Amino acid sequence: MALPSTDxxxxxxxxxxxxxxxxxxxxxxxxLGTLNGISSATVTSISAELLQQGLISERPPxxxxxxxxxxxxxxxxxxxxxxxxxxxxxxxxxxQLVVGDFSGQVRHSEHHAVTTLALSADDLEALLEEKxxxxxxxxxxxxxxxxxxxxxxxxVVSSQSGTIIWSPALSFRNAPISARLAERFxxxxxxxxxxxxxxxxxxxxxxxxxxxxxxxxxxxxxxxMSVLINGVPFLGANGSAAEFGHSKYQPDGALCAxxxxxxxxxxxxxxxxxxxxxxxxxxxPGDSAHPSEQxxxxxxxxxxxxxxxxxxxxxxxxRALGVGIANVLALFNPDLVLITGSGVRGFDAMQAAMHSTLxxxxxxxxxGTTRIESCAWDRDMTCMGGIAMALNATDGETLLDSQAKSGxxxxx
Amino acid sequence: MALPSTDxxxxxxxxxxxxxxxxxxxxxxxxLGTLNGISSATVTSISAELLQQGLISERPPxxxxxxxxxxxxxxxxxxxxxxxxxxxxxxxxxxQLVVGDFSGQVRHSEHHAVTTLALSADDLEALLEEKxxxxxxxxxxxxxxxxxxxxxxxxVVSSQSGTIIWSPALSFRNAPISARLAERFxxxxxxxxxxxxxxxxxxxxxxxxxxxxxxxxxxxxxxxMSVLINGVPFLGANGSAAEFGHSKYQPDGALCAxxxxxxxxxxxxxxxxxxxxxxxxxxxPGDSAHPSEQxxxxxxxxxxxxxxxxxxxxxxxxRALGVGIANVLALFNPDLVLITGSGVRGFDAMQAAMHSTLxxxxxxxxxGTTRIESCAWDRDMTCMGGIAMALNATDGETLLDSQAKSGxxxxx
DNA sequence: ATATTTATTTTAGCACCTAAAGTAAATAAA
DNA sequence: TTTATTTACTTTAGGTGCTAAAATAAATAT
Numbered sequence: 001m002a003l004p005s006t007d008x009x010x011x012x013x014x015x016x017x018x019x020x021x022x023x024x025x026x027x028x029x030x031x032l033g034t035l036n037g038i039s040s041a042t043v044t045s046i047s048a049e050l051l052q053q054g055l056i057s058e059r060p061p062x063x064x065x066x067x068x069x070x071x072x073x074x075x076x077x078x079x080x081x082x083x084x085x086x087x088x089x090x091x092x093x094x095x096q097l098v099v100g101d102f103s104g105q106v107r108h109s110e111h112h113a114v115t116t117l118a119l120s121a122d123d124l125e126a127l128l129e130e131k132x133x134x135x136x137x138x139x140x141x142x143x144x145x146x147x148x149x150x151x152x153x154x155x156v157v158s159s160q161s162g163t164i165i166w167s168p169a170l171s172f173r174n175a176p177i178s179a180r181l182a183e184r185f186x187x188x189x190x191x192x193x194x195x196x197x198x199x200x201x202x203x204x205x206x207x208x209x210x211x212x213x214x215x216x217x218x219x220x221x222x223x224x225m226s227v228l229i230n231g232v233p234f235l236g237a238n239g240s241a242a243e244f245g246h247s248k249y250q251p252d253g254a255l256c257a258x259x260x261x262x263x264x265x266x267x268x269x270x271x272x273x274x275x276x277x278x279x280x281x282x283x284x285p286g287d288s289a290h291p292s293e294q295x296x297x298x299x300x301x302x303x304x305x306x307x308x309x310x311x312x313x314x315x316x317x318x319r320a321l322g323v324g325i326a327n328v329l330a331l332f333n334p335d336l337v338l339i340t341g342s343g344v345r346g347f348d349a350m351q352a353a354m355h356s357t358l359x360x361x362x363x364x365x366x367x368g369t370t371r372i373e374s375c376a377w378d379r380d381m382t383c384m385g386g387i388a389m390a391l392n393a394t395d396g397e398t399l400l401d402s403q404a405k406s407g408x409x410x411x412x
Numbered sequence: 413m414a415l416p417s418t419d420x421x422x423x424x425x426x427x428x429x430x431x432x433x434x435x436x437x438x439x440x441x442x443x444l445g446t447l448n449g450i451s452s453a454t455v456t457s458i459s460a461e462l463l464q465q466g467l468i469s470e471r472p473p474x475x476x477x478x479x480x481x482x483x484x485x486x487x488x489x490x491x492x493x494x495x496x497x498x499x500x501x502x503x504x505x506x507x508q509l510v511v512g513d514f515s516g517q518v519r520h521s522e523h524h525a526v527t528t529l530a531l532s533a534d535d536l537e538a539l540l541e542e543k544x545x546x547x548x549x550x551x552x553x554x555x556x557x558x559x560x561x562x563x564x565x566x567x568v569v570s571s572q573s574g575t576i577i578w579s580p581a582l583s584f585r586n587a588p589i590s591a592r593l594a595e596r597f598x599x600x601x602x603x604x605x606x607x608x609x610x611x612x613x614x615x616x617x618x619x620x621x622x623x624x625x626x627x628x629x630x631x632x633x634x635x636x637m638s639v640l641i642n643g644v645p646f647l648g649a650n651g652s653a654a655e656f657g658h659s660k661y662q663p664d665g666a667l668c669a670x671x672x673x674x675x676x677x678x679x680x681x682x683x684x685x686x687x688x689x690x691x692x693x694x695x696x697p698g699d700s701a702h703p704s705e706q707x708x709x710x711x712x713x714x715x716x717x718x719x720x721x722x723x724x725x726x727x728x729x730x731r732a733l734g735v736g737i738a739n740v741l742a743l744f745n746p747d748l749v750l751i752t753g754s755g756v757r758g759f760d761a762m763q764a765a766m767h768s769t770l771x772x773x774x775x776x777x778x779x780g781t782t783r784i785e786s787c788a789w790d791r792d793m794t795c796m797g798g799i800a801m802a803l804n805a806t807d808g809e810t811l812l813d814s815q816a817k818s819g820x821x822x823x824x
Numbered sequence: 825a826t827a828t829t830t831a832t833t834t835t836a837g838c839a840c841c842t843a844a845a846g847t848a849a850a851t852a853a854a
Numbered sequence: 855t856t857t858a859t860t861t862a863c864t865t866t867a868g869g870t871g872c873t874a875a876a877a878t879a880a881a882t883a884t
Binding site: 418419440441442452453455456457460479480481482483484485486 | 828829830831832833834835840841842
Binding site for chain 3: 855856857858859860861862863864865866867868869870871872873874875876877878879880881882883884
């Protein structure tokens with residue numbers, strides 16, 4: 001009689017099982033029960049369904065069995081080919097496409113140089129369609145479905161409405177990109193800020209498991225930030241929260257790329273550091289408005305080797321960061337502030353000034369127990385985060401889809 | 413067989429019914445169903461239980477019946493005497509005690525002048541015990557139980573651990589007050605920041621129903637703030653989030669009560685305004701470090717009547733607020749910033765400078781659709797918020813308690 | 825009086841979950 | 855080589871809680 005189920009526990013438990021398998025790899029039924037606080041009888045029932053739907057498979061028992069006594073565990077794992085997701089990272093003059101499988105593994109990655117600032121909204125859409133189609137045609141053999149697409153873009157995006165509100169990589173604004181891609185590829189399209197993707201990956205690392213309130217500051221050409229509250233990215237009303245780079249250091253200070261004055265970014269970003277240095281120091285040639293990695297490394301070297309002009313430039317950047325972080329601590333009181341991004345290359349030259357400014361700015365009660373740490377920028381984890389977020393967002397649909405295909409053939 | 417129920421839907425639905433009755437007053441079963449998305453059959457079942465437990469009663473049908481056709485609605489209402497809560501507001505040199513009943517109505521309120529800064533932690537605990545005991549003895553006749561106590565204090569508190577970390581009203585720190593009161597009165601004790609109590613009341617008003625992300629700034633002797641994210645107060649890792657008053661305006665600016673320099677509070681709080689004015693203007697006599705309402709009104713009058721020194725003092729305060737709010741918008745991107753507190757008396761004299769500073773500081777994309785409004789400070793709503801929060805926090809316990817008493821006499 | 829309308833309660837049935845009992849599959853011991 | 859023990863998984867039996875539909879209650883309109 002009661003058809004529309006109001007009780008979501010079965011769905012919740014099934015999703016929990018899928019996520020545990022994604023995070024931990026192959027797991028036995030009994031452990032899935034313990035890990036998720038459900039009985040093994042329920043796990044049996046859930047895994048039977050998932051098995052029938054083709055979303056998981058039983059791993060054949062291995063030759064070497066280091067298990068002790070008793071019936072050995074039968075490990076269950078996600079079928080990597082049950083679905084896949086694509087993440088596209090959109091940054092200035094470059095787009096990156098990554099394909100991830102249902103188990104969360106990266107299957108393919110490619111980069112394209114594109115003069116993004118020259119694109120119109122239609123151009124961008126056409127370009128994304130083309131690149132996604134191409135990658136699907138080449139890479140998707142064997143996948144049961146394209147579950148979703150994640151667009152990771154620098155700038156202000158509204159995830160809720162799927163609209164790019166403003167991005168430094170684009171010359172147009174307010175582009176409702178998600179809906180159009182969703183229509184084209186018949187899958188859900190997630191629009192995310194790039195910093196939130198990276199922060200999600202970092203937060204999933206065991207080192208930061210005890211920091212549910214995590215702030216990640218990304219230094220680079222510009223300055224971005226992500227605030228995780230209880231592990232989930234804080235977006236604000238329109239998605240423009242956590243714009244640390246445009247919070248203020250000096251009310252009437254240096255000119256920022258945003259057009260206003262005194263933003264933290266106008267002191268501590270690559271372009272700001274290089275701008276302050278260009279007149280006084282001999283640095284490698286190149287576009288001084290968009291300094292190259294080589295140019296920035298040269299500048300950092302000068303500061304670290306004791307050049308007083310370079311040192312003062314980094315010290316001023318450190319003071320700006322110190323004031324900005326003081327405000328972040330006063331307003332968010334996080335467990336940890338993690339400073340990363342390509343700009344951490346110069347962090348050693350900023351650190352002392354940053355900490356002394358911070359300590360001068362805030363009484364101990366407001367510093368609380370917040371740790372301030374930096375994190376080396378080994379590789380760009382944006383797309384890893386995007387893949388993980390896209391999978392998480394689409395598990396429910398994948399489940400429904402496979403139920404429709406296998407289970408209730410009664411519908412036909 | 414399955415005794416420990418893992419399904420919380422019955423509890424959730426029961427709490428939803430109780431809260432609807434508290435918010436809306438008497439409601440019929442069928443409307444409780446619609447309002448909470450549950451079937452009227454379930455409401456019948458839940459209300460039968462609550463009726464038996466004595467937490468609600470059926471309101472006798474009224475003489476004038478303006479209803480139309482059909483069987484008339486039987487209205488259900490909370491039994492006000494089913495439980496009560498006490499809220500204590502602790503501020504500098506004053507404590508206020510308010511008693512609220514189970515339906516959320518204020519039953520009693522009293523103020524006491526206390527030199528709070530002279531108290532030790534033990535003194536405070538003894539004082540609170542004495543006052544709460546007294547108020548219970550006098551006011552609690554007829555109440556079935558004291559469900560909870562809410563302590564609303566200015567400053568940094570850790571709700572989680574029940575510890576007052578720092579308060580301008582107290583000369584000691586890190587006082588674990590909740591546990592001791594809970595033990596003494598055998599009820600749960602909620603420790604809250606006063607601004608969060610006020611913001612919760614404001615957020616419940618229909619005018620602000622469309623603002624789940626609400627920032628409330630409280631101007632007064634000091635400057636406080638509360639940030640509601642999806643309607644719930646944001647606390648941060650240790651409860652010291654939202655310390656807007658100590659975010660920065662000028663890195664090396666005016667001296668703040670916290671001991672550091674350049675805080676917003678050092679420009680826009682009552683003490684800061686009065687300090688800036690005291691040397692130049694003739695104002696009513698009194699303690700210039702703790703200006704009275706009369707002194708502040710005199711200063712405000714001067715500014716509004718065109719005195720250029722007073723005007724510049726308020727303009728500078730407005731600029732400080734403007735920069736502070738710019739940072740709040742960049743970092744929180746709320747739906748609405750509401751400025752209130754006794755200090756709004758001078759808001760008209762600050763407003764122009766505040767808005768122009770804000771507009772200069774932030775590009776349109778980051779201003780987003782956030783509204784900035786002020787709200788008259790008619791009366792102190794701290795304790796109303798505390799009562800509401802305490803009731804909400806203790807409904808589950810009240811339910812369990814009454815179940816133990818009435819329903820399952822089988823336990824005996 | 826009877827029909828109609830609306831509110832509430834009762835009934836019947838479904839979708840979950842869990843504990844306990846049963847079964848399976850291994851190792852250790854006799 | 856049986857037999858006992860241990861551990862994992864599955865089946866069974868029973869409970870909670872919800873909903874739709876039917877039944878009942880209590881009004882007004884005809």
